[in-house]
Amino acid sequence: MLEFVFYNPTKIVFGKDQTYRIGEFIKEKKCLFLYGGGSIFKNGIYEKVVNSLKVAGKEWIEKGGVKPNPVLSFVYEAIEVARKEKVECILAVGGGSVIDTAKTVAAGYFYEGDVWDFFIKKAEIQEALPVYVVLTLAATGTEMNRYAVITNEKTRQKFNIDSDKVYPKVSILDPVNTYTVPKEQVAYGCVDAMLHLLEGYFTQSYPNTPIQDGFVETLVKVLIETTQRIFENPQDYDARANFMWATTLALNGLTTAGIGSFGFPNHIIAHSLSAFYDLPHGATLAIIFPAWLRYKFPEKSYRISKLGMAIFNDGEPEKVIEKLENFYSSIGVPTRLSQVKVPEEDLPALAENAYGFAKIRDLADYTPEVIIEILKLAK
């Protein structure tokens, strides 16, 4: 195991009927209450949250309309509202897009320059408003980590921040809140969390990590099994609960602590696909990952085999990749660029875009040529 610093101060409040407790955990008086497309009005979550805030004597300003693949222009607007209304904290009620927006607003609130500076590493976050979360979609893990991903529509860059200052203070994880999440979203969430686990597993610089390997293999197996169970019965509490906790643990720092340096090559290429065509993050990952595994074969054959034994009880690398694709297909997720109608003539521009991000993330060996080769394996 290599040296690491592990620090994660987010308090997780997990379980049925915990949503109504959000008010008791918020220490500040006035919140900016962010949400997405308005599903929280249909499934009763809005009411639960508002009742809890009222009981706790809080004040809040609401701002809805955060979109999937959240954008920088919305962040600018929200920062303006937060400043004008002098809020003291941000309450995110939603999935990854809402939470990432909240974290970015929290960091931008105190910064005089352009908040995008944090994403292009031109400035470092010094201070942020406290962020509280009621999670309604299990997928990204942002409810318990130091990252936020935002798309700059103008520059077509999907970049991220990374700072101790943006850990949510408290995140309520109530599996019941995800009962109405449609199967498509569950499937994308499954792929996203799986890749959070497997990017590290397959790119770690130090191989001898039995603890981290065991944790990753456990979580990937649980993601596959619970996704299948949720598809059969969307109100299976245990399946929703295990799925939710697995997605959170998939990117909270635990499985990557000690594995040495590692990269997110699949995410980088997938982010470019999302930025170009506004495709769901989970779909683009499912398209890129099998192609990436084939590109990296046979270099990664030992780990593909190890993972396969743990999750499919099959150690033959090529079969493991096939079984993974079959699983994606069985939950309705595309595994080929042709399925999402990406034209071949776009590949060079896509590769250039991804390379720009790769360089920032210390993955400069992912040259446009390499990326095109991977994209071609995903045709």
Place this chain on the structure above:
Amino acid sequence: MLEFVFYNPTKIVFGKDQTYRIGEFIKEKKCLFLYGGGSIFKNGIYEKVVNSLKVAGKEWIEKGGVKPNPVLSFVYEAIEVARKEKVECILAVGGGSVIDTAKTVAAGYFYEGDVWDFFIKKAEIQEALPVYVVLTLAATGTEMNRYAVITNEKTRQKFNIDSDKVYPKVSILDPVNTYTVPKEQVAYGCVDAMLHLLEGYFTQSYPNTPIQDGFVETLVKVLIETTQRIFENPQDYDARANFMWATTLALNGLTTAGIGSFGFPNHIIAHSLSAFYDLPHGATLAIIFPAWLRYKFPEKSYRISKLGMAIFNDGEPEKVIEKLENFYSSIGVPTRLSQVKVPEEDLPALAENAYGFAKIRDLADYTPEVIIEILKLAK
């Protein structure tokens, strides 16, 4: 999975050569520097710590002599020193005994009454000095949790505190610092950490917890394998590192979050044995646990089998218990009361003592009669 709150703000700084960084993490000016029997002077750790403190411009008062199974009288003395010297934080350089003493001193510092009140739940900890740790013995997990166990020599009670206020701020986990830990201590540490994992695994009120099960099984397997490797080569860095991180993760709240209510019946009986005969904690656990499994058989046969499959690739419950005993014997740990010369006539008094603790810990069904039955299976 059942509802839970997970919160663990301790920062872990892990790896070779991290000890010299302790000074940079301490925010306060003046520390009470606690240590144990003085091994830190022989293996160079004292010098590394002191150099780091000097470079960081810190002041400190030293107090050594914390003993295994740390006692209340020492805590009283240390609180007095801390108050007299007006220290602002506690630095624990040692294993579980030193850290638990540090946490208790930190909590007692601000309390006007008897610090033992916290252990008998007569008072709740409201405030504590910050605690910093340089770990020199991997075993108890206290470097990343909210517990501290202290023995009251007068009342022969080995009780614990449990509070958010006593999480260490920063714990340095440098596997190199454990190269000189003798095999006997490694073996006891292995048993201790294993039982931290398995008490929950075998007594959890909610059975369907694939994430927690997978984590526990991974960690138990790593503990067994790394202990064997350390016995072969005490300077095997990877083995020491994986052993160390496994012992920390074994009691940091992760593996028990969501499993519902659970108890520490083996610890309770073992604590009484330690309090009566000053036996090492790991030895008493290794004696009690196989007897407890036999007492609980066949009620627990499914889980014994599940664990056995994961760690020994053998699912036959009786064989799993035997293999566990054989493993303990192979690393020189006693598995019978007769090996540590506990006379049969002491059993009633032991059982009464353990029952006193069991009642406080919501395990009142562990009556003296039940405990005697378990002790007899350990003869």
